[in-house]
Amino acid sequence: MSSMLSFIIRRLLILPLLLIAVTILIFSMLSMLTPYERVSLYVKDIPKRQGAMEGLIKKYGLDDPVPVQYWRWMAGTKNPDTGEIEGGVLRGNLGWSKTGKGTVWEVIGRRLPATAELALWTAIPMIGIGIYLGVVSAVNHNKLLDQILRVFSIVGWSIPVFVFGLIVLLFFYAKLGWFPPGRLSDWASQVVQSSQFIRYTNMNSIDALLNGRLDIFRDAVRHLVLPVITLAYLDWAYLLRVTRSSMLDTLNQDYMTTARAKGLSENKVIRRHALPNALIPVVTVGALMLIGLLNGVVITETIFNIPGMGSFLAESAISLDVISVLGITMFNCLILLVGNLIVDILYGVIDPRIRLR
């Protein structure tokens, strides 16, 4: 157990270093902007008066040497008039978002539930179906089913998310009218905004359950079907391949022959002996995919008109609101680093060989 502990501690020590490195990289992107463009890191509404900008730049030292500014950006700077500390990434201040009309942090708070809901609903079908397809493919190695699944995998891997999303919308919304874009139908969003409906999490489907409104739950889920499929299909294609090859490797091991020689049924051989070992590499891939959802939501949310973090990133990027974009990226990197850490540790728990490295 002590090797496990030192493994975890080692990973924990690397985390802050990586975080600092990430902030340096983000700050260097920020420093490509002029002081005029960076004022909104500290100031909400910039006065329209002449010379106001120059005053602000001077006040917040946006002309100072880069290392000084980096420190200020990280730790915050004291406003000489009020004595309050303003800015400071370490204090959770990521600047003022023009696109979101609020601090970047407020916007994240507002937009996160939609993204979290989407991710929550995607996670299980994404991993579950992907692994299932991979196992089916490996067990039927070189049979027709395997060939079909392999073709699906390689074709799926070649379809861009935005084309896929638009095509499912074409069929299931424009033609059939089954699954509309957006988060809720009009009647449902009126109910959700009314005072009787208590917003526990701001995730519509979950709040509907907690409020005991099955009709709203159904409506929310109806709106989630297409985005979930759009987010998951790429990963199905990829997980299928990873699981398949890992499963094939395992099926050729000597202990599989032993298990069969003991007279176990093929079904039991696969479930009890092959699957647990074959899934070890799949765990990392799967977990990384969950984190990778952060990538996928940008396009999916844009197409399906879901007001989450991804569509916010896209909106602010198009209007060149760099402060918002960098703030969101920073937040995502934080989630990612913590997520990676958890994956690493989980992997260490599952596979003892990793700890010894």
Next chain:
Amino acid sequence: MDVVRRLLKNPTSLLGIILLLGFVFVAIAAPVIAPPAKSSRNVYLIPRDGFGNQPKPPNEKHIMGTTEGQYDILYGVVWGTRTAFRVGIVITLITTLIGLIIGSLAGFYGGWVDEVLMRITEVFLVFPFLLAAITLTSVLQTVYGRGEANFLVVLAKGLALLTFGQSPAKDLDPIQIQILTGMLAIIVFGWMTYARVIRGNILSVKEYEYALAARLIGASDMRILFRHLLPNAVFPVLVLASMDIGSYVLTFAALSFLGLGAQRGYADWGQMISFARSWIPSLGQYWFIVVYPGLAIILFVLAWNLVGDALRDVLDPRMRGRGND
């Protein structure tokens, strides 16, 4: 040659090769298939037939119909092939070159050089790829939008030379700048896997007898690196990397789709599909604005993936786990 023969024997990679040749043909024959107007300022700007808002279904004049703003879809799909090849090839070339330099330096010299370079690589890997590309594109577009002369302009001119064959003496065209910023952003966050794989390969071939023998007879560092290590460690990676052209085209198309890559009306598949965003409720009627350019991207990427997949098996079975090390 053996590799080529095996690729041609495999039905899936054969299909991929045929598709690729088809795209090469379309790219070369673009002026014949979809002749540009004599007066056009830039052949990559899709000609418009009026300014009406509603897309028009396929007809005799416009075989694949027109999008919002009456851009001819056939023209865009055909000339977009050239954009796809250019963007994909240039990004792949530069990312592998950067990966090659960093990876071989780290692997060859080891020690603190290796440590520093690999830590830097790790930091770049923290960023989710598409997110990082979007972020950097918006930063770069702000910077280039100011039009100040600095080293970034030199960089963009170099890229313009490679991508469009434009002489560096000429000023950057605003139409091109949008594309170049997207490409630059993808390059900055795209080289890390190559660096890691090349480093790993160099580390392993470094210990082989022939490398030690070369060292013993007094060969110089550079000679060992270029004559003995690189050919064995890098060429397989380079060949495989060339198959990533498809995925780079995908990423660039995604940027264009979001409105960050090619500008409105440019012959670029992602940009053409982005028109569909405003017609989602009536896509059943206007299917052609998604299906034709969408099919072009899918087939293009599929072709590279088919060849790449087969190549991966043929070249080196060890490479299957690439990127997960």
